[in-house]
Amino acid sequence: MKGYIGKILIVDLTTGIFEEQKVEDEVYENLLSGVGLGAYTLYKNIPKGADPLGPDNMLGFVSGLLTGTGSVMTGRWMVVCKSPLTGGWGDSNCGGTFSPAIKQCGYDGIFFKGISVFPVYLYVDNRGAELRDASYLWGKDAVETEDILEKENWNNKKPAIAVIGTSSEKKSLISGICNDRGRIAARSGVGAVMGSKRLKAVVLAGSKPIKCHDPKTVKKYSKEFSKKIKKTNMPQIMTGRMLPLMGKALTIPKNIIPIDGIVSASMMKKWGTGFGNTMGMYNGDDPIKNWAGSVVDYDKSYYNNVNPDKVLKREYKKYHCYSCVIGCGGVCDIKGIGNGEFTHTHKPEYETVNAFGALLMNKDLESIFYINELLNRAGMDSISAGNTIAYAIECYENGLITKDDTDGLELTWGNAEAIVELVKRMIARQGFGDVLADGVKVAVKKIGEETSKYAMHAGGQEPGMHDPRMDPALGVHYSADPTPGRHTVGAFGYYNYMHLWTKVSWVPKLKLSTPKKVEFEASDRNGIITMANSCIKQILDGSGGCLFAMISGVHNWKIFEWLNAATGWDKTPDEYMIIGKRMQTLRQMFNIREGINPIDFKIKDRIAGRPPLKEGPLKGKTLPIEGMIQKHWEHFGWNPETGVPTEETIEELGLDELLNN
Numbered sequence: 001m002k003g004y005i006g007k008i009l010i011v012d013l014t015t016g017i018f019e020e021q022k023v024e025d026e027v028y029e030n031l032l033s034g035v036g037l038g039a040y041t042l043y044k045n046i047p048k049g050a051d052p053l054g055p056d057n058m059l060g061f062v063s064g065l066l067t068g069t070g071s072v073m074t075g076r077w078m079v080v081c082k083s084p085l086t087g088g089w090g091d092s093n094c095g096g097t098f099s100p101a102i103k104q105c106g107y108d109g110i111f112f113k114g115i116s117v118f119p120v121y122l123y124v125d126n127r128g129a130e131l132r133d134a135s136y137l138w139g140k141d142a143v144e145t146e147d148i149l150e151k152e153n154w155n156n157k158k159p160a161i162a163v164i165g166t167s168s169e170k171k172s173l174i175s176g177i178c179n180d181r182g183r184i185a186a187r188s189g190v191g192a193v194m195g196s197k198r199l200k201a202v203v204l205a206g207s208k209p210i211k212c213h214d215p216k217t218v219k220k221y222s223k224e225f226s227k228k229i230k231k232t233n234m235p236q237i238m239t240g241r242m243l244p245l246m247g248k249a250l251t252i253p254k255n256i257i258p259i260d261g262i263v264s265a266s267m268m269k270k271w272g273t274g275f276g277n278t279m280g281m282y283n284g285d286d287p288i289k290n291w292a293g294s295v296v297d298y299d300k301s302y303y304n305n306v307n308p309d310k311v312l313k314r315e316y317k318k319y320h321c322y323s324c325v326i327g328c329g330g331v332c333d334i335k336g337i338g339n340g341e342f343t344h345t346h347k348p349e350y351e352t353v354n355a356f357g358a359l360l361m362n363k364d365l366e367s368i369f370y371i372n373e374l375l376n377r378a379g380m381d382s383i384s385a386g387n388t389i390a391y392a393i394e395c396y397e398n399g400l401i402t403k404d405d406t407d408g409l410e411l412t413w414g415n416a417e418a419i420v421e422l423v424k425r426m427i428a429r430q431g432f433g434d435v436l437a438d439g440v441k442v443a444v445k446k447i448g449e450e451t452s453k454y455a456m457h458a459g460g461q462e463p464g465m466h467d468p469r470m471d472p473a474l475g476v477h478y479s480a481d482p483t484p485g486r487h488t489v490g491a492f493g494y495y496n497y498m499h500l501w502t503k504v505s506w507v508p509k510l511k512l513s514t515p516k517k518v519e520f521e522a523s524d525r526n527g528i529i530t531m532a533n534s535c536i537k538q539i540l541d542g543s544g545g546c547l548f549a550m551i552s553g554v555h556n557w558k559i560f561e562w563l564n565a566a567t568g569w570d571k572t573p574d575e576y577m578i579i580g581k582r583m584q585t586l587r588q589m590f591n592i593r594e595g596i597n598p599i600d601f602k603i604k605d606r607i608a609g610r611p612p613l614k615e616g617p618l619k620g621k622t623l624p625i626e627g628m629i630q631k632h633w634e635h636f637g638w639n640p641e642t643g644v645p646t647e648e649t650i651e652e653l654g655l656d657e658l659l660n661n
């Protein structure tokens with residue numbers, strides 16, 4: 001009774017053979033569950049050099065260690081594989097209701113290898129697992145498929161379902177895996193891997209109990225956090241129109257202001273992540289015009305259209321993932337928009353609104369709602385798709401491609417009609433849409449090297465919608481994480497909110513007297529902070545926690561205390577941070593084994609401020625990205641020049657022994 005189950009299921013899609021494997025306690029004690037268990041399993045089982053879309057690659061669906069134990073905000077599940085997008089370690093995660101269902105079927109993770117000769121789906125309940133023919137579902141979108149499978153498999157309880165849409169069937173390298181009708185584990189090209197295996201869905205209908213060591217204590221901390229969240233609300237008078245002012249106000253102080261992360265929950269409760277869309281125009285967080293513009297370009301006449309109050313006008317119910325007490329999600333009425341074929345959609349996230357708004361100079365909010373549903377149903381990543389279309393528009397505007405290349409589409413900034421049409425063609429892999437359907441790196445190969453200056457990516461993955469020239473730690477994480485381009489790994493802003501220094505002995509405490517400009521230095525201070533960000537993110541992804549809970553602060557959302565109560569361990573936060581370091585090092589070792597040169601993941605010069613912007617809140621900002629990455633690697637105990645974990649570090653972390661057992 002330690003929160004985890006201690007067992008995984010391995011399904012060979014080529015032979016149809018199922019194998020249950022026991023997982024020893026020492027694996028969880030060293031790597032937790034979730035991404036840690038995933039990395040352990042894949043490192044041991046995927047042969048070096050495996051084709052990411054071939055039978056040797058494995059695809060794992062792994063639950064978090066804390067999922068289902070009674071802790072709140074711990075319902076995320078992780079997908080792991082070798083990424084076809086970067087050629088290295090791939091993971092992605094998602095909320096909804098799928099994560100506890102994995103454990104209720106009696107496993108911490110379900111892993112697939114091989115390739116089925118015809119489309120199948122996996123069905124699991126308390127009696128066991130079976131592969132079923134899914135030919136009749138192939139070609140259907142994610143929502144349709146989920147609806148059909150839910151109806152067919154709803155016996156005593158509603159099954160939890162993860163499914164791929166048509167983009168993944170077509171092996172788009174920027175496709176993901178969906179659950180709960182449009183929530184997506186979108187990154188790393190995980191959908192293409194599932195499509196390549198002809199695995200249409202995973203349907204889970206188990207009801208086995210999830211037991212933990214000390215449920216009373218787990219619940220006590222849950223109650224405390226829930227109470228705090230209940231009390232944390234935005235004042236009624238605060239409207240979306242004030243958010244740009246707030247963004248502007250944040251740029252005024254010259255020093256860092258420590259903030260209790262719990263305040264972020266009030267914004268999340270009211271607007272969801274979309275509060276950042278207009279606030280970020282003025283503090284520089286939002287990338288604009290393919291990362292080359294600013295609020296001077298996407299001015300008031302544009303950003304008022306993506307005011308989150310306007311998004312809320314369409315929201316008719318709030319959405320909470322499993323065990324969530326914040327509820328940043330929502331379901332929105334979209335009757336009558338686009339071609340009128342859809343009735344509702346999940347509330348578009350900040351990322352989608354920015355990737356299809358300011359990044360493309362698009363001010364048509366209705367088009368963004370429509371694109372949101374198109375992408376959710378196809379299972380295409382909105383971050384990657386938006387960055388890729390931004391690249392295509394900039395190529396078009398600069399005459400590197402013409403209407404002859406775009407099949408007649410006039411790809412100018414802000415042309416909502418053309419953007420919608422291009423999204424449809426990318427999903428269908430039709431004409432120019434096919435050229436873009438695998439992301440910017442592949443598009444450059446097809447269109448021509450001279451266009452690469454407009455292709456924004458890190459190691460093949462398009463970056464999230466948060467600008468490192470505003471928060472340089474983002475640039476380090478985009479560049480140095482084994483899955484590059486991920487905005488969820490860390491930022492100086494997250495560090496400020498998380499208050500790690502209240503629990504971890506070796507991380508710097510933020511002081512009011514610290515000038516903001518220190519964040520632009522390749523210093524030991526910054527290397528320690530980015531390293532700590534990466535470690536805590538791994539702990540989060542091993543536990544199944546939501547990032548938005550984590551940034552409310554470890555003094556509020558008690559992840560360390562929950563882990564001890566759930567497992568019966570007696571580890572200090574410092575010891576958990578070593579687990580995070582071990583998980584991150586193992587993911588990096590996977591990349592090194594696959595022949596990745598870590599410095600090749602560095603963000604593009606434009607995103608690092610070379611040359612610096614001439615106007616807007618980020619005017620003149622450049623970050624010393626190479627030096628900052630070196631400091632980050634140095635504090636991980638990896639070679640600061642190459643990013644390769646040293647033998648001493650691998651030995652110190654016990655990884656050689658663990659992996660050879």
Ligand code: SF4
Nearest residue numbers: 095321324327328546
């Ligand atoms: S805060 Fe949002 S993403 Fe996180 S668990 Fe709640 S609904 Fe899901």
